[in-house]
Amino acid sequence: MKIIASVQGMQKITSDLHKKSKTIGFIPTMGALHKGHLKLISESKKNNDITVVSIFVNPAQFSPTEDLARYPRPLEHDKKLLEQEKVDYLFHPNVKTMYPNGFQTYVTPNNLSNILEGKSRPGHFAGVATIVLKLFNLVNPTNAYFGQKDFQQCIVIKQMVRDLNLPVKINIVPTVRDKDGLALSSRNVFLSSQERLQALSLYQSLLLGKKLILAGNKNVKKIKAEMNNYLQKYKLIRLDYIEICNIEDLSIVKVASKKAVILITAFVGKTRLIDNIII
């Protein structure tokens, strides 16, 4: 595996690969890799000549009150995992490389960025979309892979790709879960053992919501209330939101149906977790 830190280095490799008509699979990450990332990588390896992973903890997607400083950065461990997975290139730039002095250009799908996670985290998706666009321009991938766990992120990126005519296919890969059902996340390391136990209730409530919809319940308010009710037992859970949305554009549905996704976000202790389930 070759490690590249500079913009010019990455551009040169990309340009050479395209001249050779190689397909490039790309997985942008913030590091702290887990089995969810590894599944994205194995999808890429299966379907492309070359696989590029980036590790960059992107300051632009954290607000000043969020957990940028404490976000885990186990770089040596990450590198070992990527070597084992036979990734071809790791792009690992520093902050000054990606955001030099005078940087001022941001991009974002306006509507999608202001709902759900975007409402709870103003500016978050402008940060996400901007760094992903920059990375796409540098890596010029044929395919890019994102985890379904960050469902709104997937939809935001897909909308950006469509609107800006980017020549890349976005692949959404199902969430990887621990045996007990907890969605893998780099932030799970922050959970105490008690918090971790209670965090399972998020997925359980999603399963409950899905079961209710599949059983024919159409009343969104009632479904959300039952999910909420289920969560009441777990005292370490502070719900941010449960929403049932259209799976294409994330508009909030009035009548629950099979074309929906249920999204949930909650603080577990001090750690904010998100999860979702497609009906």
Add this chain to the structure above:
Amino acid sequence: MKIIASVQGMQKITSDLHKKSKTIGFIPTMGALHKGHLKLISESKKNNDITVVSIFVNPAQFSPTEDLARYPRPLEHDKKLLEQEKVDYLFHPNVKTMYPNGFQTYVTPNNLSNILEGKSRPGHFAGVATIVLKLFNLVNPTNAYFGQKDFQQCIVIKQMVRDLNLPVKINIVPTVRDKDGLALSSRNVFLSSQERLQALSLYQSLLLGKKLILAGNKNVKKIKAEMNNYLQKYKLIRLDYIEICNIEDLSIVKVASKKAVILITAFVGKTRLIDNIII
């Protein structure tokens, strides 16, 4: 010359050219071509294997009160000119192709977009930057060519290219003028013969400003006042602004020097014209 109207058509051509390692020169225009555009094209033909011109009157860069509807669209004449110049490809999409239903992603360098022209025309540069980014993604040019007359536009595009790591070189080509000094513009067709005569005062005032700076005048306020004073004689001219700016980042300078550009904008009758001069 081949004419392409679809996104897929343009992407296919671009991708094939890159596989053959051809260099692509690109000139994005809104049509109504004049000798200024032709100079951009001849620069491109000199320095690239293939030259692509786009014609697209971009609604996103006009505000509702501006002249989108009356903007000239002499398409057949434009095509003839491009044929004569031996342009390889004309990309001529329609509005729905570039802005399909649900379009919502805009990009812009925040600081540069809110000063000068951006202050007078809110949203203008977001419209410009977004369409240029889309066109760059479709045409994937090695070089792109812009006229110096739209100086702030050139700086906005250069900043976007730098910030988003776009693999294209931006070339700024000096303004082409009529024999009497009027900067060529597609909007000049709107001028009555009397307006056209008075419009010459814009360039004359720029020459006056440059002369004052080269003679050692450093007092920005005084230089602007003398330029303004000169324009007073011309009753059809309604000045919007004169500014003396740093040539790199368009910050307003406190002391006039050779690293400056003087920018002027005025209504001549109902037509808004812009011009500038580099010291």
